Amino acid sequence: MSQFVQPKSFQEVILRLQTYWAGQGCAILQPYDMEVGAGTFHPATTLRSLGPLPWSVAYVQPSRRPTDGRYGDNPNRLQHYYQYQVLIKPAPPDLQMLYLGSLEGIGIDVALHDIRFVEDDWESPTLGAWGLGWEVWCDGMEVSQFTYFQQVGGHDCKPVSGELTYGLERLAMYVLGVDHVMDMPFNDPAAPIPLLYGDVFRQTEQEYSRWNFDVADTNVLLKQFKEAEVACQAILEEPRQDPKTGARSVMAHPAYDQCIKASHIFNLLDARGVISVTERQAYIGRVRTLARLCADAFVQTRAGGWVAGQA
Amino acid sequence: MPDLLLELFSEEIPARMQARAATDLKRLVTDALAEAVLPHESAGAFSTPRRLTLTVEGLPAASPALGEVRRGPRIDAPEKAIEGFLRGVGMAREQLEIRKEKKGSVYFATIQTPGRPAAEIIAEIVPKVIRGFPWPKSMRWGDGTLRWVRPLHRILCLLSAEDGTTPVRFNVDGIEASVETEGHRFMAPGAFSVTCFEDYQAKLKCARVILSAEERAFHIREDAQNLAFAAGLELVEDKGLLTEVAGLVEWPVVLMGKIGTDFLNLPPEVLQTSMKVHQKFFSVRNSKTGRIEHFITVANRETADQGATILGGNEKVLAARLSDAKFFWENDVRVAKAGMGDWLEALKAVTFERHLGSVADRISRIAMLAREIAPPVGAIPDAAEQAARIAQADLASEMVREFPELQGVMGRYYAQAAGFDIEVATVAEEHYQPLGPADDVPTAPLSVAVALAEKIDKLTGFWTIDEKPTGSKDPFALRRAALGVIRIVIEEGKRLSIAGLIEEHVRILAFSPNMVNRVFVKKCNSARDKMVLIGNLAPPINWDPEHTFIGSFAFDPCDPDTSFPLDENKGSFRTPREIVGDLLAFFHDRLKVHLRGEGIFHDVINSCLAMPQNDDLTLVVARARALAAFLSTEDGVNLVQGYKRAANILAQAEVQDGVEYRRDADVKFAETGEERALFAALATAEVSVTAHLQAVEREGNGAALQAHFAAAMTELAHLRGPIDAFFEAVQVNADSQVVRRNRLNLLHQIVNICGQVANLARLEGA
Incomplete structure (x- = not known):
């Protein structure tokens, strides 16, 4: 033994x-x-x-x-x-x-x-x-x-x-x-x-x-949620070629950071009790949209299986 | 005669899917064998957490050779046609046979399909069955493409006969079929080979696997009962749990443990639910105290310490679970003793449905409705309202949030803790009933009133917002609710006008503040005119159920000056009257399904639904049962035929003449004895039928109602002889117009009196 x-x-x-x-x-x-x-x-x-x-x-x-x-x-x-x-x-x-x-x-x-x-x-x-x-x-x-x-x-x-x-x-x-x-x-x-x-x-x-329960400023959190959401999408809308280096660079990870951020802020808002049942679904849907965009982007990167010459 | 043994060995199959999968495997394989002309004598299917097994006994060693004869063209047919036929059957001309027929000689081909060895056929069938297996949920794994419920590791497939074992060789997505399997994951690791089903079953048992789920369940039940009995206790039987647990183990080892004394005062339902839901434990009761004091857990293995470590671990986990339950219970009782106000307040923030408001809104609607329903079901309105106001308070309790299946049960405990009478407290539990077709309906008048109100509110609510069940989709269990209403009303013989209740309830719903964007509008002057929004801000004083519209709007209801064109043809705009009609039709459909189970056909019900007061379900059912019984007699069948004959002749004459024959016929124009006899019989029947049907208006419950309908129909049956004799002896379309008119009026009298018991025109085939 x-x-x-x-x-x-x-x-x-x-x-x-x-x-x-x-x-x-x-x-x-x-x-x-x-x-x-x-x-x-x-x-x-x-x-x-x-x-x-x-x-x-x-x-x-x-x-x-x-x-x-x-x-x-x-x-x-x-x-x-x-x-x-x-x-x-x-x-x-x-x-x-x-x-x-x-x-x-x-x-x-x-x-x-x-x-x-x-x-x-x-x-x-x-x-x-x-x-x-x-x-x-x-x-x-x-x-x-x-x-x-x-x-x-x-x-x-x-x-x-x-x-x-x-x-x-x-x-x-x-x-x-x-x-x-x-x-x-x-x-x-x-x-x-x-x-x-x-x-x-x-x-x-x-x-x-x-x-979490009583103090976190919900107005600030709501603002941060929107900012993260906008940032995530904006990062992914950047051209796939870095204008400075000329190299291909799909910024899946920086965008995904914003998705994670939005998700955590949503959890904080939830704990503060300011999200109703219906809104809850809508917020989850918004984070999911970001996650999907990041996944779409990641598969366009080398680590995600993208191979040069591919469309 | 060889036997087939097939085993599909995988990672752990969800318990709830095992039995169905075994049945599916048997059906799919044996169907395919039959199609391949490999008939079998018997077959059996088994499942454990890690395997599906099929045995098929008495197969032929090979499929039979088949000869198919095909008729070809005539021998003098064009060359092209003959060549085409030869290509089709794959033969040369010399192989064809010529048969002489009436019109000449014709080519015939006999195509011989040789038989094939069973193993070869099985090697084709099984991969197809595996690839197309109907798992409720399946997955891919690793880098393969095969789908199975969890990763599939082995396929054992063999044919066994007296002269030995034949492996059936095939490959599915890289898994090579073999004659090997594995035993218990922990107690007998490693593979072994088998020769036939008996050998397989015996070796599995040595390898600590009981193949049959029934056998495992039997062992579990026996051992559990014995352990309980030996300690002077009794096992609380739970068939569903037994089946589930038998699907979680290959080698069941039953262990009994003690529930900590701290938890013994929890309600038995709480102990039982917590142990069952979280831990899959059986409850063990002390019959002397009536309390649940021990539990049974079923381990999947034997251990050197006789399960002591396992039991210790389980007791510890249970203690943690029950501390949670105890914490919930104690907090809840505190809130209940304070009058449950906190919960009712909290339910204002819990959404029932977006447009139907909060649970608190729903509770107050149910309370209003329960008041209305109380008098006809024999309850006191104030008591019904009070019971309804607290019946769902437990939805906000911590216990029900943890165990939603305890809703109502906890409500009863908490209402008692709050000091309500047992009658009122019981409503909390009973007003959800019946929970399924096999569940009892409530009988206490208070429970009946609230149970009906709960269901009618739900149905009316979803109908008002146009969320009706479609096909297999019924997320709010509205069909169950409608059937619940039907069963409560008819099993208790309650007399209610449900259309009236629904219409009033639509009004209440339409005025509720949550109907934003589904506001109602009132028609102005002419149709298709502009519509003036009245909305929930300014409810119309003259609520008009025929000219008020409820629908979906995409505009700001806060702007009362908005006017907009309305397309009345759009389905989403409906008047309350239309909503009531639609919901009533739904009740009628459910009623037809329900009565079909009693053997009453749809046309019988239709002929009763076509009568007035068809929203009084007790009346409809009494009428339908009496009519169905009547139609099962010879008199009934003949009377209906007489009725149809009279109605047909009358209808034809009315179309032809362009008049309606609705006057009283006069006996003085009668020409024959048969005619006079019919006059007399009708006069007698009219008096007695009317008397019975008037009694229907007064009588209360279902059995008496049905008796009156039956009596009225029996009276009608007396008309059968005179009607038959009349048609036998008398020509309705007489030459004399006076006589003809009189006879047509007489026919109308027949139609009319028969039509008082039911709309017999709706009966089929009569």
């Missing part, structure tokens, strides 16, 4: 996942430097799942869901949390086995636990994306999402990427046997300066919960 040494801290769970997926040949990327709602928004997933070129990455992505803020009181809910994301294109035939290997990597002995793949189809209305897959249960607890991407930004995924998303706090709490996220050891409890998750994040959860 020596193989199943339990990790001692939140960070050790992360480090082990990094080691495991690096060992499987994934490029270990760093988090994207913008506010996103989930690891899927990282351009390394959204954009790179498009087009024919192979791709294999894993990364931690800090994610924000303003409406989930609970001032640090709720044992499981946070407005800022971490996702671990793996994206491999094309999805290897043994991806399920690779995934199970990662659970063993973080100390889950699959011979003692009940691991189940329970139907859960994924859809992101804001990204115009969907896929089929499962939520993975370990003894009745959802520990990951497992999705075969079918469409992103309105484009069929060819080949199909396999995406794994681990909710890191929840998974680590389970592995470490902790009931309240704030009580979870962040680093080694035997370290000279041991820190709990709460030491790192309780205060920020309190501050952001207040700001």
Whole structure:
């Protein structure tokens, strides 16, 4: 049983996942430097799942869901949390086995636990994306999402990427046997300066919960949403040839940054409660339009499979 | 006689799709086999989370050779025609046969199609079935093009017979068919080969896979009952959950755990729903306390620690789930005890439908309508209104937002917590009923009033904004609502004029502030004249259901001076009267479907719907049931024939003469005994039929109504003899105009009296 040494801290769970997926040949990327709602928004997933070129990455992505803020009181809910994301294109035939290997990597002995793949189809209305897959249960607890991407930004995924998303706090709490996220050891409890998750994040959860729910200036946010929307479209309307260098340059990524921005601002507006049910659909539709435009642009880039000489 | 074994081994198939997929696989393969002239003796289909399996027993080793005889041209036909025939059948002239026929000798070709080995045919059929498989949702994976519900990994395909096993070789998108499969993912990893179905099933069992879903379900149920029984408890049966769980495991291992004492005081529905929805747990009840105290979870494997780790994990997850539920419950009860005001306030901000306003708007409309409906259904208007005002308050509760399926159930608990009578509280739960065709209808008068109001508001609302169900699309379940109204009214024999209720409700809806852009306008002077917008800002004082229009407009309703041309032919502009008529027709269609289930044909219902008061569904149904029963008797059938004969002769004469024969016939012009007898019989029948039909006006419920209709029809049946004898003996078109007119008037009397029970002209085939 020596193989199943339990990790001692939140960070050790992360480090082990990094080691495991690096060992499987994934490029270990760093988090994207913008506010996103989930690891899927990282351009390394959204954009790179498009087009024919192979791709294999894993990364931690800090994610924000303003409406989930609970001032640090709720044992499981946070407005800022971490996702671990793996994206491999094309999805290897043994991806399920690779995934199970990662659970063993973080100390889950699959011979003692009940691991189940329970139907859960994924859809992101804001990204115009969907896929089929499962939520993975370990003894009745959802520990990951497992999705075969079918469409992103309105484009069929060819080949199909396999995406794994681990909710890191929840998974680590389970592995470490902790009931309240704030009580979870962040680093080694035997370290000279041991820190709990709460030491790192309780205060920020309190501050952001207040700001998200009650303080964020909605007029400013509404203005910023429109600005991001306009900017995204304007970037994509620029000529495809850089007049300075003469080189072809479709600015899919800068435009996509604006799409991400619009999406996050929408989430903040939602948390402020200023978006009605009907408006909600309209906002989601506007972000989806941006995501589609960015996807359209990305497939016109080299990374998206564009080849010189092609129309 | 070889047997076919086919297994499609994939990643985990959604539980809800497995049974249907197994059936589809069996149907598609056996249909294709039959088409290829490979008849089979029996077939069976199975599913587990990772495989679909088909066994087909008793196939022939090969398809039979077939000979088809084709007739060609005559031997003296032009050369070109003969050559064409030869090309068509692919033969030389010497191979043709010449047969002598009446008109000369004719070429015949006998085309022999040799039989083919079963394996060869199957190798063609199966890839086609796989590629065209009707999954409700399918996907691509990797860089392939094949679609399956989840990635397909293996295909096992073989023919087994007494003399051995024949692999069936083919390839689908890179997957080579073989005779190998795999067992349980964790307990028996690795591939093994099989020789026939029995061998397959036995080896799977050794590899910790129970092939049959029924067998897995049986084990789960048995073990769960035994575990519960051994602890002095009882399993709460849940067939749907059992089927689902049997589709989540290949090797079920049943474990029983305890619900934390903190949670035992939650309502049983909450415990059960939370455990079922989130965790797929069965509930276990302590029959002494009546409480749900334990749960059953079904793992997919055995472990060295007898499931202790698994159970521990599940208990922990459950505790987290139930703490949420408890938190919701405690908060909700606090709001309820304070009178539920917070929820009713919050529902003002929850949109029911853009044009139909908030849930709060809808609640107040339902309350108004419930008042109107209360007296005829035997409820007190004030009580009905009060019950309606709180019946949907729970929609804003935290529990219902988490578990929408608990709407109504929580409403009952919360209304009681708020101090309402049990009768009023029960309305919260019962007013949504019936939830489906098999669900009971509410019977308590208060629940009936609110249940009808809830459904009629919904239907009238969507009809007013022109959002009707089309084809298979019925997102607001309006068909179910209409059927609900029908069932509540007729099963309880309630007498209601629903058209009147709907028309009044259209008015209420049209005045509601949310009808922006669907405002109503009033016709000015002449048709196609300019229309003056009145809009919701200045409702017309004289609401006129025939000359007020409701429709979609793309202009600013805040500008009351706007005038604009209106195309009255556009479908979207309708008067309230038209909306009522259209919705009533929808009720009638649903009623026809419902009564068809009782064996009452559409024409019978149509002949009842063509009578006055056809919006009184209890009356319509009583009439239709009596008529259907009447038509099943010989007297009934003959009477209707007599009626039709009289009506036809009368109609012809009226067209011919250009007059209507509507006067009373006079017995003094009668010439024969049969004629006089008919006069006498009609006079008697008229008195008794009228008496019964007048009683219909007074009588309340369905059974008595039906009895009166039946009695009236029986009275009519007495006319059968005299009518038949009359037509037998008497020529209506007599030479004497006086006699002829009198007889036509007599026919009118027959038509008229028969027409009082139903519009018999609508009956088919009579």
